[in-house]
Amino acid sequence: MTRDRRIALWGLSVPLGLLVLWQVLALTQSTPLFPGPVKVGVAIWSNAPVILSELGITLLRAAAGFALACVTMIPLGIFLGRVRILGVILSPLMDMLATLPPPAIIPLVMLFAGTGDWAKIVIITYAAAVPLVMNSYEASLSIHPMLSRVARSLNLSRIETMRLIDWPSSLPMIVTGARLAIASSLLVSVTSEMLLSTNGIGTYLQRSQETFRVDAGLAGIAFISLAGLIVNAGMARLERRWLFWHYRDKTGD
Amino acid sequence: MNAALQFAERFRVPLCLLLVFGIWQAVHLAGVVPEKFFPSMPEIVGAFWRMLSDGTVITAWVTTFLRALIGLIAAASLGIALAILSDLSPVLSRGIRYVSDILQPIPPAAFVPMAVFMLGLGTKLYAFVIILVTVWPPYLNGVTALQAVSPVQVNTGRMFGLSRSQILWQVRLPAALPEIFTGIRYAATISLIAVIVSEMLAGRDGIGFMIYKKVYAMRSSDVFALMFLVACSGVLLNGLVALLRRALTGWHMRMMERPE
Amino acid sequence: MSSFTRRVLGGLTAAAVLGSAFGASAQETPVRIAYILADSMLPALYAQDEGYFTEAGLAADLIAVQSGPATVAAVVSGEADVGYAAPIPPINGRLNGVPVKMFLQLGQEVAPDKTYVWIVASRASGITDMAGTEGKKIGFNANGGLCELMWRDHLTAAGLSIDDVQPVVLPFPEQEAALQQGNIDATCTVNPFYASMTSNAELGAVMLATGTLVDLSQPLMSDAFFASDGWLAANGETAVKLAQVMDRARKELLADRATLEATAVKYMELTPEAAKSFNLPIVNDSMTMTADDVQRILDAMIKTGMTTGPLNGAEFVAEVEY
Numbered sequence: 001m002t003r004d005r006r007i008a009l010w011g012l013s014v015p016l017g018l019l020v021l022w023q024v025l026a027l028t029q030s031t032p033l034f035p036g037p038v039k040v041g042v043a044i045w046s047n048a049p050v051i052l053s054e055l056g057i058t059l060l061r062a063a064a065g066f067a068l069a070c071v072t073m074i075p076l077g078i079f080l081g082r083v084r085i086l087g088v089i090l091s092p093l094m095d096m097l098a099t100l101p102p103p104a105i106i107p108l109v110m111l112f113a114g115t116g117d118w119a120k121i122v123i124i125t126y127a128a129a130v131p132l133v134m135n136s137y138e139a140s141l142s143i144h145p146m147l148s149r150v151a152r153s154l155n156l157s158r159i160e161t162m163r164l165i166d167w168p169s170s171l172p173m174i175v176t177g178a179r180l181a182i183a184s185s186l187l188v189s190v191t192s193e194m195l196l197s198t199n200g201i202g203t204y205l206q207r208s209q210e211t212f213r214v215d216a217g218l219a220g221i222a223f224i225s226l227a228g229l230i231v232n233a234g235m236a237r238l239e240r241r242w243l244f245w246h247y248r249d250k251t252g253d
Numbered sequence: 254m255n256a257a258l259q260f261a262e263r264f265r266v267p268l269c270l271l272l273v274f275g276i277w278q279a280v281h282l283a284g285v286v287p288e289k290f291f292p293s294m295p296e297i298v299g300a301f302w303r304m305l306s307d308g309t310v311i312t313a314w315v316t317t318f319l320r321a322l323i324g325l326i327a328a329a330s331l332g333i334a335l336a337i338l339s340d341l342s343p344v345l346s347r348g349i350r351y352v353s354d355i356l357q358p359i360p361p362a363a364f365v366p367m368a369v370f371m372l373g374l375g376t377k378l379y380a381f382v383i384i385l386v387t388v389w390p391p392y393l394n395g396v397t398a399l400q401a402v403s404p405v406q407v408n409t410g411r412m413f414g415l416s417r418s419q420i421l422w423q424v425r426l427p428a429a430l431p432e433i434f435t436g437i438r439y440a441a442t443i444s445l446i447a448v449i450v451s452e453m454l455a456g457r458d459g460i461g462f463m464i465y466k467k468v469y470a471m472r473s474s475d476v477f478a479l480m481f482l483v484a485c486s487g488v489l490l491n492g493l494v495a496l497l498r499r500a501l502t503g504w505h506m507r508m509m510e511r512p513e
Numbered sequence: 514m515s516s517f518t519r520r521v522l523g524g525l526t527a528a529a530v531l532g533s534a535f536g537a538s539a540q541e542t543p544v545r546i547a548y549i550l551a552d553s554m555l556p557a558l559y560a561q562d563e564g565y566f567t568e569a570g571l572a573a574d575l576i577a578v579q580s581g582p583a584t585v586a587a588v589v590s591g592e593a594d595v596g597y598a599a600p601i602p603p604i605n606g607r608l609n610g611v612p613v614k615m616f617l618q619l620g621q622e623v624a625p626d627k628t629y630v631w632i633v634a635s636r637a638s639g640i641t642d643m644a645g646t647e648g649k650k651i652g653f654n655a656n657g658g659l660c661e662l663m664w665r666d667h668l669t670a671a672g673l674s675i676d677d678v679q680p681v682v683l684p685f686p687e688q689e690a691a692l693q694q695g696n697i698d699a700t701c702t703v704n705p706f707y708a709s710m711t712s713n714a715e716l717g718a719v720m721l722a723t724g725t726l727v728d729l730s731q732p733l734m735s736d737a738f739f740a741s742d743g744w745l746a747a748n749g750e751t752a753v754k755l756a757q758v759m760d761r762a763r764k765e766l767l768a769d770r771a772t773l774e775a776t777a778v779k780y781m782e783l784t785p786e787a788a789k790s791f792n793l794p795i796v797n798d799s800m801t802m803t804a805d806d807v808q809r810i811l812d813a814m815i816k817t818g819m820t821t822g823p824l825n826g827a828e829f830v831a832e833v834e835y
Binding site for chain 3: 286287289290366369370371372373374375453454457462465466467468469470471472
């Protein structure tokens, strides 16, 4: 325990060292467009209320888009895994969609979904969809044949098989997909607000750029990163709780 | 059934394109969106052909694709280097992990406007953006994979009298490669996106700049043609990574007896 | 060798040539210009094509960027020597401690017929005049740009303020679709988008206002070259040469309609039909800029609440005689 703590503390020297390096670089530049961590710290302090309220709007949208993607895309992925031929044909499509940059997609989405909340949620859903479909597809392909035989010998019905065998055994992989999907919904929610802006942290960043407040913009970025950290930590926690059996197997072998 | 599956497997890219084109055309014909903003598939193909025959698209594509490729190689090497560094020292490992936890959630699109102020519009900007977003998947997978190398393999190496660094280079790194490649594959997609976004924001050339110009000229068929090209480039880049993976870690796939 | 391979090889060679071109140009003075793709920049692109920069001993490198603030960033970070944008980004930059000054004005507007920016509503929105925009969704291309100033000034004249409408920031190319789909009710636009909107029968565009400011009895600067204080102090001669090259190109393009249209087709990728209605936004023959030119914009910004005064126009200008 103490050794862990010591490592954790010493490890802090890496990000701290980078901060110092950044500060030194900033001091050699005379322009306000290259603020150092001290200035950004001040900006964080003075802009926190605005940033937090904008960030709240963004996170709500990201959550809505992610939830929508989960509800529609996980079943789709499993379905594609079961109907092999569709899955095979559609797998390059997933690669293609994954490569389209959001700034190129957004004008297209706007044609169908407008510029309001709905448009942004659709874009977030799209971004979250790719890892979710891919992983649930892969998961349903790689279910161990042994498990199906177990199901048959236990005389489980089709529904029971899916609920008791397919679902839990593909869960770990789906959760990995969900993790990637959460990351990309956060990323894309900010991007979409920067391009179709009315409110949210993306708009805040855009406005900071347009008024040359780089320190305020970096303060906003710091909060995005913090939000990402918290969400990821929470996710890791849930994963440990729900998938303890999976990890137990892994560490026990 | 099996023959059909094999057929689908072999021709999945053209089949898939055909499907996408079909759906696109159906949406176009349904007239949900005014034709002016949603051109028909023949128009898009025609636009692509025009750009192909005047040569503009090829120059731009080569530029963009090379940038993405170079960026990917640099980021993958850096990611693996970071993973190895992390493996050498627990303190460094923790430290790099802190930095990656902090930087990873930041969208490139958020960073670019600020980075433009700090780094300008040149190579520095491209390098920074691409590496910032592409380095994490190979790094994270590398760390996990290096740790997960089975003790049996490591002990075997030790029995043969290999030193610590020999074990790293000859036993653990090769064993970790397949998983690292999964990370690189993910990074390939992101690097292409990052290059195009940077080209859109500050460009002289490349597909991103071309899209930007076409958008401002209201040439929607050209824009969509370029978007399809980007999508296909993603598949191509993934294919290149898969080839390299097969060359380097073919033994692993044969062992696992899983095609792909 | 298939024609495809040949094209790919051609592309590769072109890329290699492009790459080596960066290292060239020894005796010419380098001048890197970061610009947004807009009408009054066309003479510079034309001059580059015709080799006028080289003739004047300048090695020009033209870098397109996406927004006015990005041109300021390019100049301040040292990636570019000169920036081209609407006057508001360099003004905003200077207000926030970024040391840049404008030194040439490339475009102007004047009432009644030389105006190059419009506020347009869709027929479906039912808006017929500026007062009708109250409570509606209005579009403009960026915060802190000429379009924001235009909205603010015209709203003020109609007895409203920017708080009485719902602003949506939307790039120019997406506005027409957004208007037609009912996502916004009215928007501020420029050519070629304005021409496209007015020819779109389904949209039924209603023009509510034209010209950045309500009062355009005097010419109002719409685009400018700017540079950092340091560059201007050290490169006075280069600035003069740049002005001379621009002057030459502007005169030629203004005198020759066919070349102007061809240049617009080439660089703005306009269709030849769209190019027929294309005009350079030039009112004053001279590009020299005075403190008064900037003061009018500053006063309008202060009056409409875009910034707080008092501000002195002279601080934003470096006069260049050519």
